[in-house]
Amino acid sequence: MNAQLQFRDVTLGYDRHPAVHHLTGEVASGALLAIVGPNGAGKSTLFRGIVGILRPLSGSIDTGDLDIRDIAYLPQTADIDRSFPISVFDLVGTGLWRSTGFFGGMGTRARDSIAQALAAVGLNGFENRSIGTLSGGQMQRMLFARVLLQDARVIVLDEPFNAIDAKTSADLLELVRRWHAEKRTVLAALHDLDLVRDNFPETLLLARGPVAWGATSAVLTAENLQEARRMCEAFDEGAAACAVDDLPSQAA
C-alpha cells in the first residue's frame, strides 16, 4: 500500500506553541483512520495542517501528488454565514467546484448529481430552503452532501458526529463506510470510542505528541488513554524553545 499522506516530524501550532508536536508517520492510501485524543490534543490543528490552512512550524506534511482540491475537509465548526441568502441546493453545488471552477456551467448532469447527493444524506425536498432554516443535524447532512460531491481522494472529517442524533450519525457513518469501500482515504477526529472500535480499523491516539498509532484495538488501551490525558495537560505559557530538533530523528 503506498502512502497517501506522510508526516515528517511535523510540528503544527499557533504563535510558536506547538499543538501537534513532532508527529511522524504515514497514512496509507485507502486507509480509514480515526484520530482520537482529549480536547486540545491537536486533532483539529493536524487537520488544518493537512488541508493547508496552517503552515507547519517545522517538519512537513507530504501530500504527494494530491492537489488541494483532492482533499475534502469538513471542519469541526464550519464557519458558514447562515444568514447569507443561499439555497441548500446552491451551497451543496459548491462541492462541484473541482469540475465547474470559476465559470463552468451547471448542466443537467451536475444538477442530477447534486440531487443525488442530497438524496444520499436524506435531504430530498430541501433544495430550495435557505441554509439559515436548517437545524444543526440537517446542516451537517448538507455538509456531508457537499463532501460527497467533492469526489476527493482524501476526506478529512473533524468531529463529524458531535451533537448529532443517533439516526443521523448512523446515516452519515454509512457514507463514511461507502467512501472507504470506494478506496478513498478517510481521516476522522472522534470522541466516541465505541464507535471507533466498531468502525475504524486504524487509530492514531494524539495528545499533542503521538501516543500510539496502529490497529485500533492495540491503540485504545486504558494505559494509552491515561497517558494521553497526562500529556495533554502539560501546556506551559513560558515554555522554552524545543530541543528535540537536536536529537537524532526517529523517522524512517
Next chain:
Amino acid sequence: MIYDALIAPFTEFEFMRRALAAVIALALGGAPIGVFLMLRRMSLVGDAMAHAILPGAAIGFLLSGLNLLVMTAGGLIAGFAVAILAGVVARTTELKEDASLATFYLTSLALGVTIVSIRGTNIDLLHVLFGNILAMDDPTLLVIAFNTTLTLFVLALIYRPLVIECVDPTFLRTVSRAGTPAHLAFLALVVVNLVNGFQALGTLLAVGLMILPAGIARFWSRDLTGMICIAVASAMLSGYAGLVLSFQTRVPSGPAVILVAAALYVVSVLFGSVSGLVRQLFPGRHLEA
C-alpha cells in the same frame, strides 16, 4: 399634467437627460456592490472608503483645479492604496478587516484634510464634497459609463468565488486560491463605484446609492439574485424620482436622490415581505408543518 411633471423635464432639458443617464449607470454598478457590502457586514466600509478617497481627490484638485478626471484618478489611487493595504494587513495578521481599514482610512482622511487646509478653503471644493449631478459633461458621463461597465464585467468574473467567500470562507480556502484575489478585486470595485458616485453625489453621499438600495432589497427578497435585481431597480427609481423632485422643488439633486431612497427604505422596513415590521405584527396563523 403628469407628463409635465414626470417626463417633460427630461425631454426639454439636456442636463436632466445627462443626469438621468448618470444615475442609471450609477445604479447599475453601485447597487450590486452595495448588496455584497451589506451581506459581508461591510456596509460602513463604503463610508470609510469614501473618506479614504479624499486626499487623492484633494491632490488632484491642487494639481488641476476642478477637473473631475484628474480628481477621479487621484481618488482611485488613494482608495486602492487604502483598500489594498487594509486588505493585506487583515489577511496576513490577526487584525480584523474593520479595524485595519479604520486605521488606514483615518490616516488618509487626516492627510486629505491637511492638504485641503494648506491650500485654503475654496467654494469649488464644497461642490466636490457634495457633487453636482446636474453638471455632467461628456467626459464625466463617459467615465461613469466606463466604470459601470467595468464593474459589471469584473463582478461577473469574480461572482462565484465572491459568493462562496461570503458564505463559507474556509471551504473556499480548501478548494481554491481565488478567495483573496476575489476579495481584493471586490474592494477595488467598491472604490471605483465610490469615485463614480462622488462625481454625481459628492464624497459624502456617494455611498448612499450603494447601501440604501441594498438595505431596501433585503426586505423584499431572500434570494441573492432577487436582492441584486431589486437593489438595482430601487436605485434607478430613487435616481429618477430624486431628479424629478429636485427639478420641481428647490432640494439639491444629490440629497434629493438619497432622500427618495431613504423614503423607499422606510416603506420597506414597514411593509417589506421579508421581516417587515407590519408583517411581524400580523404574521397570520402558524402553519400546519
